[in-house]
Each structure stands twice: as structure tokens, then as C-alpha cells.
Amino acid sequence: MEKIKRVAVLTSGGDAPGMNAAIRAVVRSGISHGLKVYGVIRGFEGLIGNEIKQILSTDVSNIIQTGGTILKTARSEEFMTAAGRLKAYENLKSRGIEGLIVIGGDGSFAGANQFAKEHNFPVVGIPGTIDNDLYGTDYTIGYDTALNTVVDAVDKIRDTASSHNRIFFVEVMGREAGFIALRSGIASGAEAILIPEVEGQLKKLMKTLAGRGEIKKSSIIIVAEGEREANIWEMAELVRKEIPGSDVRVSILGHIQRGGRPTAYDRVSASRMGIAAVEALISHQYNVMTGLVNNKISLVPLSKTIKMHKEVNRDLLASVNQLI
Ligand code: F6P
Numbered sequence: 001m002e003k004i005k006r007v008a009v010l011t012s013g014g015d016a017p018g019m020n021a022a023i024r025a026v027v028r029s030g031i032s033h034g035l036k037v038y039g040v041i042r043g044f045e046g047l048i049g050n051e052i053k054q055i056l057s058t059d060v061s062n063i064i065q066t067g068g069t070i071l072k073t074a075r076s077e078e079f080m081t082a083a084g085r086l087k088a089y090e091n092l093k094s095r096g097i098e099g100l101i102v103i104g105g106d107g108s109f110a111g112a113n114q115f116a117k118e119h120n121f122p123v124v125g126i127p128g129t130i131d132n133d134l135y136g137t138d139y140t141i142g143y144d145t146a147l148n149t150v151v152d153a154v155d156k157i158r159d160t161a162s163s164h165n166r167i168f169f170v171e172v173m174g175r176e177a178g179f180i181a182l183r184s185g186i187a188s189g190a191e192a193i194l195i196p197e198v199e200g201q202l203k204k205l206m207k208t209l210a211g212r213g214e215i216k217k218s219s220i221i222i223v224a225e226g227e228r229e230a231n232i233w234e235m236a237e238l239v240r241k242e243i244p245g246s247d248v249r250v251s252i253l254g255h256i257q258r259g260g261r262p263t264a265y266d267r268v269s270a271s272r273m274g275i276a277a278v279e280a281l282i283s284h285q286y287n288v289m290t291g292l293v294n295n296k297i298s299l300v301p302l303s304k305t306i307k308m309h310k311e312v313n314r315d316l317l318a319s320v321n322q323l324i
Pocket of ligand 1: 014105258283
């Protein structure tokens, strides 16, 4: 098989802290293997719009410590069409680019996998999303930083909650999954954690709050954005109505969870995955994602990571009851 000479890298979907560390690793590892590395601006949108430029080693200096993505990102409607993917293919071909590295989440990988099959084009995915909801990897880039951001925010909320004897409902990100809520809830000593993976939690929460009476006057309840039983405002209203004398507040942490300096863990994982993605392309291992399983890099077929559902850690979930 011929040696691959040119690869491109892009970031897609929601940004995540550590994406820059992954870009840097792809560029530096690619160059050290003798490749020309191209960066695509604004994800698949830029691939279709031909916003592609060569990146040099110095272009990725001083970015490992920054959040966001220097390549910008987008969610592309056009890439969902065959005509959009054809334009993308032609733009890569016209530059002699023979492999594409996509840093993103499951939506991005679904598009990438479709593109790879349609055009027989080598693609490697790097899991980058704060949600950590990708099958085939224990951690996604940005998850650890987001967890630390949440814990920092909740520590501050706890000061005011306890000063006023208030019950705080705090919403954290995770459109479909409770990974952020579960781990940040444990780390911040939350009195309850509500996630979409578990049913009947609201009833249990009401019972707990009602049964506590004067024992504990302030509480932090972490709610995942994807929680289905009720939205956070409805929950707060229910507690106001059913727990006499309760003083309830809602705090939605929102996009602060997506920004900020990546933690050391995210920087190192992103660097390892960036190198692994380049090496996968060089060794002709295509249409895979660079997962981290038991702290080892493992290549998982993209088709599998898209199809399979990642479960929350049931042991961790079970431990919550003993910590409250
Ligand atoms: O996919 C990551 C995520 O942070 C979700 O948890 C959240 O629902 C979503 O992105 C928000 O996306 P946007 O910034 O496009 O509103």
C-alpha cells in the first residue's frame, strides 16, 4: 500500500476544552511522520465551502492551554446531503488529501462515517464532547474540564444555599445523557442527582426532601439537561408547593461548561488521541475512533460507536445512595 502524504483535520459539533490540544497533536505528530497537515475551518461547513489551509508546527504553538477550537466549529445541515458530501470530497481530492481526522461527537461521526463509505475515503474520529456520551471510550475530550467547571460552580452555589437555607436545583449539560450530572454530583456532594438514565427519581426526591424536616436546611440537587420526568422549573415549583416553607432557587450553568482552560487530564488524553489518529491513518486503519479504554488507546469502528449506546457507570450510580 502507498504511504499516505496529506491529511486534514477538523472540529465539528459542540466545542470542548482540549480540542486545541488534539489539533496540536495531530499537526505535530503528522509533521514528525513526514505528512503535510491541513486544517479545515468550521467543520464540515468549511469542508464543503473549501476553507482548507495547510497548518505548520508553529501555527499550533501556545494553544494547548486554551479552550474552544482554533479551527472553529459548526453543525452542518448541508453535510447531511449527498450533494454536500460530494462537494467536500472534491475539495479534499483537489488538494491530494488522503485522510481526514474528525474531532467531535456522535452526530459528527455519523456524518463522517457516511462520507467515508460513500466516497471510500479514510476517516478517523477523535471523541470530543463534554457530554462523554460516546460508546467505545471511557472519556471524551472536554468531559474532565466540564466536570471541574461544574464542581467549581456548585461549590460557590453551596455557599449561598447554605447561608440562606435554600434548596438549589442546578442544571448541567448533557442533552441525552447524565454523565456530567452523575460525576459532578458526586464530586460536589449533591444531595440528589437526577439523570435521564434513571426513572422515578422525582418521586423519590420529594419523599427525601419531605422526610428531612429540620435536619438539613440547604440542598443541592443536580439535574441533567436531558432529564425527562419534568424540567427544572417544574421541579422547583413542585417542591415549593409540596414542601411548606421551602425556599427554592434554580441555577442553569449552561455554556460556561463548554469553555475554559482544559485540565491536565484533557490535555494529555487529547494529545494521546491526536497521535493515535495520525498513526491509525498511516497504518491504514480507517473509519475508526480513537477511544481510551482502561487508560489505553483502543481503535473502535466508527459504525459501532454510532450504533451502540454508552451506559452510565452502574457502580458509580449505586454508590450515590450511600453518600447522601
Ligand atoms: O453536545 C454537547 C452539548 O454541550 C450538550 O450537552 C448541549 O445540549 C448542547 O451541546 C448545546 O449545544 P449548542 O451550543 O449548540 O446550543
